[in-house]
Amino acid sequence: DWMETRIAMPSSIAGTEEPEEMPLPSEEQKHEKIQTETPPSAAPVLRAVLGELRVSSVTPNSVQLQWSAPEGSFDSFLLQYRDVQGQPQALPIDGESRSVTVPGLSPSRRYRFHLYGLQGRKKTDRVSTDIITAVEEREELPQPTEEPQHEKPQTEAPTSETTPAKAVLEELRVSSVTPSSVGLEWTVPKGSFDSFLLQYRDAQGQPQALTVDGRSRSVTVPGLSPSHRYRFHLYGLRGGKRIDRVSTDTVTEEPEELPQPTEEPQHEKPQTEAPTSETTPAKAVLEELRVSSVTPSSVGLEWTVPKGSFDSFMLQYRDAQGQPQALPIDGRSRSVTVP
Secondary structure (H helix, E strand, O other): OHHHHHHHHHHHHHHOOHHHHOOHHHHHHHHHHHHHHHHHHHOHHHOOEOOOOEEEEEEOOEEEEEOOOOEOOOOEEEEEEEOOOOOEEEEEEEOOOOEEEEOOOOOOOEEEEEEEEEEOOEEEEEEEEEEEOOOHHHHHOOHHHHHHHHHHHHHHHHHHHHHHHOOEOOOOEEEEEOOOOEEEEOOOOEOOOOEEEEEEEOOOOOEEEEEEEOOOOEEEEOOOOOOOEEEEEEEEEEOOEEEEEEEEEEEOOOOOOOOHHHOHHHHHHHHOOHHHHHOOOOOOEOOOOEEEEEEOOEEEEEOOOOEOOOOEEEEEEEOOOOOEEEEEEEOOOOEEEEO
């Protein structure tokens, strides 16, 4: 009898192993540390590590973040944070990127950002940072009316101060217009800028600011209202200081009725035949539109162009209120994230 109870003990003890699963609520924290230990023993070559998440620029309603991947590589990244209403937001990012600009924030607010590195669909590492958006001093934006006088002397002042470092912005041009977005382009004939700052007022008259990487020469401004006039001011920044400025006005297009989507599936098939007979050499074909990532508030899309080439792409959809939205995309792009 004693032997039977002794032998039975291990099975009863094994039955009590369930409490070991209790750490699950905090599993994400444990997973983070374990994650950095497990891969080395399993596959040291595939180990991927994220570097510190740094804030490169802050405006009243946007933040630019930078990071590095000192070891290994990631298929993609996922940035998560909560908006002013406390709603979770997620932004998928390409695995080759090392920076991202988060627009649509509120001034003088604290945000906590979590950047996850993904291999496949699995989060393998995470870095976080806290930041407070800038005070709404720029809300007044009266400088645009004053700076035209400042704009000309600006090209002279740098000359006397630091001639070699002289940086000049060329004319700000409108490259594309839709009912809800505007594409802008510019050039930098002399010198270089650390970054650019695009400022404008939305349809409600609220100031908006968007930071742009210093190497960029174009930007698409989404979330605009149809048939509305906008005035854009692009500033070239060096060392956090505005060096030069260019401006332009444009009116967004009228709302699109978008009834065609119901007709286009029929038009889609003949499309591959018509171009063949008309201009065979210039035939351009779009491959299947695939969903690469999905979050509660964004969708990542991918496509291919097996034949020919396109000057640009236009993505159309309806928002939650049923309003038509359109997003112009560069002809060399093969993916887009709809936030």
